Amino acid sequence: MVELSSYINEKFFLSLHASKRFVEIMTPLSFHEGELIIEKGKINNKEYLLLEGICRSYVVNGQGADITLSFFTDNSCIPPNLVRTKSDRSILNIQALTDVKLLTFPTEKLMNLMSTHREIELWANAILQKELMQKVEKEINQISLHAKERLIHFRDQYPALENILPHSYIASYLGITNVSLSRIRRELVNP
Amino acid sequence: MVELSSYINEKFFLSLHASKRFVEIMTPLSFHEGELIIEKGKINNKEYLLLEGICRSYVVNGQGADITLSFFTDNSCIPPNLVRTKSDRSILNIQALTDVKLLTFPTEKLMNLMSTHREIELWANAILQKELMQKVEKEINQISLHAKERLIHFRDQYPALENILPHSYIASYLGITNVSLSRIRRELVNP
DNA sequence: GGTTGTCATTAACATTTGATAAGAATAGAA
DNA sequence: TTCTATTCTTATCAAATGTTAATGACAACC
Structure with a gap:
């Protein structure tokens, strides 16, 4: 105890x-x-x-x-x-x-x-x-950033998750499809 | 009093x-x-x-x-x-x-x-x-609905606003540009 | 009435994202 | 190991949305 x-x-x-x-x-x-x-x-x-x-x-x-x-x-x-x-x-x-x-x-x-x-x-x-601030921040990002920037931001916020979790979870969190996520990942590796 | x-x-x-x-x-x-x-x-x-x-x-x-x-x-x-x-x-x-x-x-x-x-x-x-529920609901709509559906939903929620407010406010609320909003408005009138 | 400024619409083109389907890659189970 | 199932990637095409710029509508003001 x-x-x-x-x-x-x-x-x-x-x-x-x-x-x-x-x-x-x-x-x-x-x-x-x-x-x-x-x-x-x-x-x-x-x-x-x-x-x-x-x-x-x-x-x-x-x-x-x-x-x-x-x-x-x-x-x-x-x-x-x-x-x-x-x-x-x-x-x-x-x-x-x-x-x-x-x-x-x-x-x-x-x-x-x-x-x-x-x-x-x-x-x-x-x-x-803190909970509310995160919601407001995510709302702003969702509205004013492109998917690629949202992924970059996500990697910043949760550095470990992308290599551990099913990408479908991350894609829906970012508001995109699995396929788009995969495309953006490639673009970020090989611009 | x-x-x-x-x-x-x-x-x-x-x-x-x-x-x-x-x-x-x-x-x-x-x-x-x-x-x-x-x-x-x-x-x-x-x-x-x-x-x-x-x-x-x-x-x-x-x-x-x-x-x-x-x-x-x-x-x-x-x-x-x-x-x-x-x-x-x-x-x-x-x-x-x-x-x-x-x-x-x-x-x-x-x-x-x-x-x-x-x-x-x-x-x-x-x-x-209620505040939080609205945020969650908006987040879900933002992720899973197209702009046209979001506008329909907005009209449902705030029937009076579209004819009173500058469209730039409504567009940014919906996460689209003024031009897209105008386009969608036309499509809804003349499908 | 004409002028000006603001905002909405439209057009043309570019970019982003989605949908679908077909191939890799991977991990587990037999 | 081999097979299978799942997931990720890639390709192709279509749809949605953005960008820029021109036009139109309208109200405020002179």
């Missing part, structure tokens, strides 16, 4: 004191590659910290196409319950893309910690803001 | 009791067409309800192009401070596109109301969720 709190302290930018409060409410959780962590439409009232592995959020659109909205890597927070649920039900799927290790805790217990610990309140709000 | 609270009660889906609490902290505010309500980079710690008129949020991208992110119409909430600021500074511009009337109140006072009135807490969270 002592180890875990110092791990959280280090990786999630919380004081040791706050980290210990977190450890008291958390449960470890793991999934295998390909498994669904959160399923669209299902009740969910938990928060998640991703310790190891890679995940993605995705939805299935009207044409039945699977569209990746975000990727999540080591030592990051899965988006807060508040931003991925409506009436307590998930509005998207979150899937393990590798074997993953998580920590989970009830949203309600986080709320309690937030109301009693100013640091935790600020921390949680900062996560929410 | 009595009028205002019953107006809020009716238009913003709050109980009369909660509306009265709001009226106590609110200040009326108005802008003329074209004026900036919120300026990127400036300190902002207020919330806004839009009573009359139309606004948009926008940013200027790396190439100097003005990109509209969202439109806001009568009796809706400007996105919460939390989602449009970083370190208390606005991350985007909000502009009046017509003469507008607003109500404004300090974010801190909203926080106080949220912690003492469960109804207001739920109300504020619902607004945040």
Whole structure:
């Protein structure tokens, strides 16, 4: 338990004191590659910290196409319950893309910690803001950059992913087809 | 004052009791067409309800192009401070596109109301969720629909705007050029 | 009424991206 | 290993969208 709190302290930018409060409410959780962590439409009232592995959020659109909205890597927070649920039900799927290790805790217990610990309140709000900033930034990129530039930006943001993940996930994240992705990759190698 | 609270009660889906609490902290505010309500980079710690008129949020991208992110119409909430600021500074511009009337109140006072009135807490969270849902929905549309379908969807969502606003705002919102928008408009009239 | 400026439309051409299908490459299973 | 299945790449052609520039529409102003 002592180890875990110092791990959280280090990786999630919380004081040791706050980290210990977190450890008291958390449960470890793991999934295998390909498994669904959160399923669209299902009740969910938990928060998640991703310790190891890679995940993605995705939805299935009207044409039945699977569209990746975000990727999540080591030592990051899965988006807060508040931003991925409506009436307590998930509005998207979150899937393990590798074997993953998580920590989970009830949203309600986080709320309690937030109301009693100013640091935790600020921390949680900062996560929410970061989430939103990323959405705004992606929206701007999607609107104002060409696919090639979006791929360059993606490589910047997630240097490891392109060589690990199925390209179909990356293509839908970038808003292009697999074929276009392949074409752009070639152009970037051999301009 | 009595009028205002019953107006809020009716238009913003709050109980009369909660509306009265709001009226106590609110200040009326108005802008003329074209004026900036919120300026990127400036300190902002207020919330806004839009009573009359139309606004948009926008940013200027790396190439100097003005990109509209969202439109806001009568009796809706400007996105919460939390989602449009970083370190208390606005991350985007909000502009009046017509003469507008607003109500404004300090974010801190909203926080106080949220912690003492469960109804207001739920109300504020619902607004945040709606904001996020719209972003997710727009992202999915942007990725998986063609420009023509996006325009149809836009007309559905904002029936009045196309005939009132400069098309450059609408085009950048849809992620296309003015010329493409004009082309698509013709195709929809004369298929 | 004419002038000016702004914005929308149209045209012509270039570029990007999509759709489809056919070949490599790769990893697993028999 | 060989076979199979999946995924990535490549090629070809079509469709969508961008770029640039010219034209048209319209309102504001003199």
